[in-house]
Amino acid sequence: MKKQLKEYIRSAIKGRILFDEPMASRTSFSIGGPAEVWVEPKNVSSLVGTIRFSKKLGIPLTVIGAGSNVLVRDKGLKGIVVSLSSVHFKIIDKTGEQSFRVSSGVKLPKLLKITRNKGLGGLEFTVGIPGTLGGAIIMNAGGKDKNISDLVTKVDLMDRTGELFSLDRREINFGYRFSGLDDYVVLGVHLHFQKRPQDLIDRDISNYSRLKKSFQELELPGAGSIFKNPGHFAFSAGRLIELSGLKGKTIGNIQVSTKHANFIVNRGGGKARDVIKLIELVRRKIKKDHNIDLELELKIIG
Numbered sequence: 001m002k003k004q005l006k007e008y009i010r011s012a013i014k015g016r017i018l019f020d021e022p023m024a025s026r027t028s029f030s031i032g033g034p035a036e037v038w039v040e041p042k043n044v045s046s047l048v049g050t051i052r053f054s055k056k057l058g059i060p061l062t063v064i065g066a067g068s069n070v071l072v073r074d075k076g077l078k079g080i081v082v083s084l085s086s087v088h089f090k091i092i093d094k095t096g097e098q099s100f101r102v103s104s105g106v107k108l109p110k111l112l113k114i115t116r117n118k119g120l121g122g123l124e125f126t127v128g129i130p131g132t133l134g135g136a137i138i139m140n141a142g143g144k145d146k147n148i149s150d151l152v153t154k155v156d157l158m159d160r161t162g163e164l165f166s167l168d169r170r171e172i173n174f175g176y177r178f179s180g181l182d183d184y185v186v187l188g189v190h191l192h193f194q195k196r197p198q199d200l201i202d203r204d205i206s207n208y209s210r211l212k213k214s215f216q217e218l219e220l221p222g223a224g225s226i227f228k229n230p231g232h233f234a235f236s237a238g239r240l241i242e243l244s245g246l247k248g249k250t251i252g253n254i255q256v257s258t259k260h261a262n263f264i265v266n267r268g269g270g271k272a273r274d275v276i277k278l279i280e281l282v283r284r285k286i287k288k289d290h291n292i293d294l295e296l297e298l299k300i301i302g
């Protein structure tokens, strides 16, 4: 990027700005080339400014949360990458006896801890999910029987022109790892919790945690489940991959986890192109063996 444009960006956008920021250090996969411009807007008005600035200059803009469900390509991300990680985007406001408005930059483990300490249940199933609330809403993160959308009453959003608006839960088309909100920036989420004795919350948290530790791949860098489970089929994506003999399949330093076949892990210094090759190989084999088109849960960006 030209020096002049860098200076212009520095003067036009309020917040922390980094150039050529390596995305490998900003994602759970530890993979990805640099973001041309990394911006942490100071507050909502500087976010509006950033969005309008990028639109005016025709610069692409990507929003990222904790980077725990994305694969950034090796060539990196062109344009501006917005991270809602400044203190302004980590506010939690009590809106009722059992409800909160939570800014999108708050991480799920922190929110789980806070609500647990207040004797409010509902988030137990999120234990072990390392994302932000914003990313969790976009993905409708969850487990077998529960999703974050179960707690949502309203979502505060910004469109790509910088306009603010809110949608009630019933106006959002939440589905399995789907929200339909990818075109917007999630600013805050209104959540409703259940009053619950802390010992019951703790019991459920440890049960979920034990279960996840028993089957999830947590030792090596990855991004959780790579494929969605095919809804109409009796077997999960992981089971299908295992049945096709691909557990442990390796390309470069990237491997189908030997613990859970729906996880792909970076064994150190892995490249995005090898993750993509492995994903394509898995998809081809599952199509051939089971006539199923596996759909990605992972978001590939860049």
Ligand SMILES: Cc1cc2nc3c(=O)[nH]c(=O)nc-3n(C[C@H](O)[C@H](O)[C@H](O)COP(=O)(O)OP(=O)(O)OC[C@H]3O[C@@H](n4cnc5c(N)ncnc54)[C@H](O)[C@@H]3O)c2cc1C
Pocket: 028, 062, 063, 064, 065, 066, 067, 068, 069, 070, 084, 104, 128, 129, 130, 131, 132, 133, 134, 135, 136, 137, 138, 139, 140, 141, 142, 143, 182, 184, 185, 186, 187, 217, 218, 222, 223, 224, 225, 299
């Ligand atoms: C060890 C491990 C375990 C996991 N377990 C689970 C699990 O049990 N269940 C599950 O569902 N997922 C799981 N995941 C995946 C991931 O943690 C979730 O999908 C999480 O909700 C993603 O949040 P994030 O902040 O990291 O989003 P990111 O990965 O940063 O982004 C995900 C998508 O959301 C968009 N986005 C992020 N923030 C915003 C925002 N504020 N506004 C608009 N768009 C935004 C990004 O552009 C991207 O398209 C796991 C991942 C790991 C590494």
